[in-house]
Amino acid sequence: MRTLLWSGYTILILVVAACVTFAVLGASVSLDYLWGLLVFVPLAAVGFSDLLQTRHAILRNYPVIGHMRFVLEAIRPELRQYLIEDERDPVPFSREQRALVYRRAKNVDDKQPFGTVRDVNAHTHGWINHSILPVQIEDADFRVTIGGSDCRQPYSASIINISGTSFGAVSGNAIMALNKGAKLGGFAHNTGEGSISPYHRRHGGDIIWQVASGYFGCRTPEGRFDPEAFARQAASDQVKMIEIKLSQGAKPGHGGVLPKAKITEEIAQTRGVPRDRDCVSPVRHSEFSTPIELMGFIARLRELSGGKPIGLKMCVGHRYEFMALAKAMIETGVAPDFITIDGAEGGTGAAPLELVNNVGMPMVDALAFTHNTLVGAGVRHRTRLAASGKIVSGYDVCRAFALGADYVNIARGFMFSVGCIQSRACHTNQCPTGVATQSQWRQRALVVDDKAARVANFHHNTLHAVAEVVGAAGLYHPEDLRPHHLHMRGPGNMVTRADRIYDWLEEGALIDGTADKVMREEWDRAQAAAFAPTEIGVEMRPPEVAAAPVS
DSSP states (O other), rough: HHHTSSSTHHHHHHHHHHHHHHHHHHHHTTTGHHHHHHHHHHHHHHHHHHOSSOOOOHHHHTTTTHHHHHHHHHHHHHHHIIIIIOOTSSSSSSSSHHHHHHHHHTTOOOOSSSSSSTTSSSTTTTTEEEOOSOOOOSSOOEEEEOOOOTTTSOEEESSSEEEOBBBBTTTTHHHHEEEEHHEEEEEEEEOOOOOOOHHHHOOEEEEEEEEEETOTTTTTTTSOOHHHHHHHHSSSTTTTEEEEEEOTTTTTTTTOOOGGOOOOOOOOOHOOOOOOOEEEOOOOOOOOOSHHHHHHHHHHHHHHHTTOEEEEEEEOOOOHHHHHHHHHHHSSOOOOEEEEEEEOOOOSSSSOOOHHHHHOOOOOOHHHHHHHHHHHHHOGGGGGEEEESOOHHHHHHHHHHHHHHHHEEEEEHHHHHHOOOOOOOOOOOOOTTTTSSOHHHTTTTTTHHHHHHHHHHHHHHHHHHHHHHHHHHOOGGGGGGGGGGEEEEEHHHHHHHHHHHHHHOOOHHHHOOSSSSSHHHHHHBTTTTSSOTTTTTTOOOOTTGGGGOOO
């Protein structure tokens, strides 16, 4: 009996005892005691249900009290975020990073008192060297012209733009706030692969239309590319550039995923997909299977769009595959007007854990590699490089420029500016702030006009932060930053300049054979006729890929 009393059944025994006690008192003393049964009888029913169920071992051994485990598990992220998390714990964005975005979005003081809270002697700490002769930069509206010699409608872009935020993954109110903020601030809003929704068009902000393997917004009922539908969408004055998405940093090798629970009739119409299943894009495009074919697709889209800039978005994987793209540029004479390099640290609404954690090249390494490859191949002048992946501060932007970027794209930082609190419920349709949900009740809390102003504020204040860092280095524009301006502390407390960490190639070094041995070996493996390395031969398109529809 003693063992039973102090076992996992203790709480259930006490609950049953309370039921008996209140029943006896109600019958013998006063009916008022019967109110206690309203509390303890349901608890007893839960307890006996726990004993009889077979799904959860915890509840069978610890009836009633075992539910506390599930309650605590459910609120663990919130407890950690608000009570336990350190200011600099990157999960995936630290409280310090989020607070910086919130302050800049609200136009409140973002200055830090009493000195840095970071360990400047820690491994991976980085900084930009300053000059004895700093520069006062008056105009922080830094811009870059995107569009090569084959482009008839080049675009003057801000160096900071909103990265892909698909309608469906993100609510209609959030899309409107982001797009209106882009309009107010004079920068561009990438649609993500979910196509151009009515919410992207409501306020007329500049759009970068992303076309992924599902061809949403320009697809046939069978899931193939529809050139006529593409031309109609691309003709809009609001569409400034088109981005062909090859892969995404958070889930490279995996198609975009929109859970069935989040697909409304409006989303289904925007994308051209059914509502009775998850919207999972094919893992690869059906319009091309070789680097040369991809260059042909770029030329085709450029013509269909009336000469607008056409670019690529990718997370770098096999190095020889990117080098194969460079060889195809040389062989065909066609080049993308821009290439967006998405780091493995990039964000997403939903992705398999293994792809998020262990597939794809981080942005810093990928950016240095792609810049070097294009320089070594002699085609760097033909295309602009954009960097994307966990960028929120002025230093983050400057680091990307020092490693070869021409501009940057930010998604989660702008999501913070419209109210995201990093609850990490993006895939559940239960985002508490109305950012990543299609629930009308939840997204009504996101007031478009208020959040649009915060989007513009965050962009404006981050540009000024960039100007302060650039000016401190004695420079006038972020494009003046070079690898030697960036320093990083590595293993053994060694401080190394970025131009010593990576081998920076001279113009045409891959062509004339003067590149370092590792780069030359990868270059020799690449071939314009196939993404496969030369030792495998020419990769053939599998018949089933040519007609693969969206599932």
